[in-house]
Amino acid sequence: MSGGVVIAGLGPGTEALITPEVSSALDWATDIVGYIPYVRRVTPRAGLTLHESDNRVELDRSRHALEMASEGRRVVVVSSGDPGVFAMASAVFEAVEAGPEAWRALDIRVLPGITAMLAAAARAGAPLGHDFCAINLSDNLKPWALIEKRLRLAAQADFAMAFYNPRSKSRPEGFGRALRLLQEECGDARPILFARAVSTPEERITCVPLTEATEDMADMRTVVILGNSATRIIPRPEGQFVYTPRSVPE
Amino acid sequence: MSGGVVIAGLGPGTEALITPEVSSALDWATDIVGYIPYVRRVTPRAGLTLHESDNRVELDRSRHALEMASEGRRVVVVSSGDPGVFAMASAVFEAVEAGPEAWRALDIRVLPGITAMLAAAARAGAPLGHDFCAINLSDNLKPWALIEKRLRLAAQADFAMAFYNPRSKSRPEGFGRALRLLQEECGDARPILFARAVSTPEERITCVPLTEATEDMADMRTVVILGNSATRIIPRPEGQFVYTPRSVPE
Known part of the structure; x- marks a missing residue:
């Protein structure tokens, strides 16, 4: 299975509001990237590496995700709520646009979530x-x-x-x-x-x-x-x- | 178990975007109420009555749901997307406000969904x-x-x-x-x-x-x-x- 970046929305907090599509992506992932409290909402398991980062480093985090995907890793960038509403999706696309041409050929998908x-x-x-x-x-x-x-x-x-x-x-x-x-x-x-x-x-x-x-x-x-x-x-x-x-x- | 009205969002179309919370509500229901194409997205089963209605009858549909809940039925009003975004939630509350005082004591809950x-x-x-x-x-x-x-x-x-x-x-x-x-x-x-x-x-x-x-x-x-x-x-x-x-x- 080849790598890619999925930018997934975890919803506002409860597991009852995480879509099956996002749950499947978390099962597929080799790496989870995100702001500390959101990464901590993902259940650890063998074969899954959790990469926590602080607030206000959204572009660094995006580049890290894209680099790992370039190496064939299956990366899920987690956001609270919906990733397209004041969250990580725009940051990842900003990094793609400013980054190496090869990143544009990566498999990049956004999975919506229940926004706050x-x-x-x-x-x-x-x-x-x-x-x-x-x-x-x-x-x-x-x-x-x-x-x-x-x-x-x-x-x-x-x-x-x-x-x-x-x-x-x-x-x-x-x-x-x-x-x-x-x-x-x-x-x-x-x-x-x-x-x-x-x-x-x-x-x-x-x-x-x-x-x-x-x-x-x-x-x-x-x-x-x-x-x-x-x-x-x-x-x-x-x-x-x-x-x-x-x-x-x- | 006592009755109530749940106004649930089915998301835009695929089952992969229906939250677990909404799936549980569909399992709990005795009656499903909604616009024809949305009701048809619910899998029929024994003990579940499907009530399809046409477009533009949102208030009638809401009153029907509230009447059934008053009789102890467990009613789920289904919307596409999110029920609070140009969908059934406001219609149900309009019916509650204009309806009998007893409706205000009903268990009425809105379950969000992925809006279009x-x-x-x-x-x-x-x-x-x-x-x-x-x-x-x-x-x-x-x-x-x-x-x-x-x-x-x-x-x-x-x-x-x-x-x-x-x-x-x-x-x-x-x-x-x-x-x-x-x-x-x-x-x-x-x-x-x-x-x-x-x-x-x-x-x-x-x-x-x-x-x-x-x-x-x-x-x-x-x-x-x-x-x-x-x-x-x-x-x-x-x-x-x-x-x-x-x-x-x-």
Whole structure:
């Protein structure tokens, strides 16, 4: 069997959300490459080498995967969620484009996974049931001004919004600024959801009116979902459902 | 075991993309409810009743599911892709909100699935690897003017875009108008992908420059993905990769 690189999404946490396609790829692999906590989700076995690396070395990790595949190894690059949503797939293709011509002939496949916003939305009800956008709030790889521009335009478009990477130790300020901008642009008390570690034992989902949201409600393990102007709450005996209607009246 | 409603996503087509969580729900069910082609993806077995219904009766179907659950049946409402993305979850919650108070006490859960845009993106490379939006191009439930407004704002925000329901027999004109608007707003030849019936034997993926896109490239089984201004193509010996870089320079 010849080598290759599979970029696979492990979903948000539980094994019950890993697709059979991804499970097969993990069985096929000789090498697993990824950020430490994601590699640790893969069960060790004889014949499988686990290569853990730290955050922020996505290009190095990609090159390592591609080099091993060139030597005939069967490499699976693991991402949390879906590898194509703010995860490893783009990094691998950046490395391919900048790398030796021979890498373009490698067998490279992306296997989708359940991305955090959709797992979180399902837990809460259906807050992304109408048009929506997904924005990475980290300004490590893009200017903060572009994030603000996108938030303003998304509010004007009345998209529901999902925010990845809202806040980290190295970026403590941005999320508060984003919240204040959204409070001003949206001008209402639509629901905002903070979904932390969905589908893991540490899962915690909080829903508050946008007017009461504060930056300490999110951390790096949180995905945030802001409703659109029509998003509704259905109170129920235990908890509530949050959903966005399919229709917008004429 | 008491009844309930599970709204489950079957993914885009292949069984390899159905999560174990959804497979368990199908085993648990006494009744399957859904649009004809999706119900037909469920393997019949003793003790399982299949209730097929036509398109555009989402609220009737939802009420039927909730009524059966009230009688203690274990009902799974099946959607293609993810039930929270332009699918059945919002319809069920609309029915809950408008229905008898007792429905709010039912056990209702949403199980996420692999939505079409992420399956399509994975096949092509990583076109949604940076900020993006998802827009339903059907104007059955919202005014066309709102779709146009969202397309313009999304282009100004430089989002990659995924379009669901681009075209149907009853709406032959809209997609052409959307394409002309995007050609004007984007003003470049960025890649646009037409991904039909992803992960099924009829899968067909076409990528052309936006300037050359025509409305006959899509039908109701197609999800369309438009890159952002930085989306790149990597030519390779067989086919190509399409990806959107993670970074935007200052």
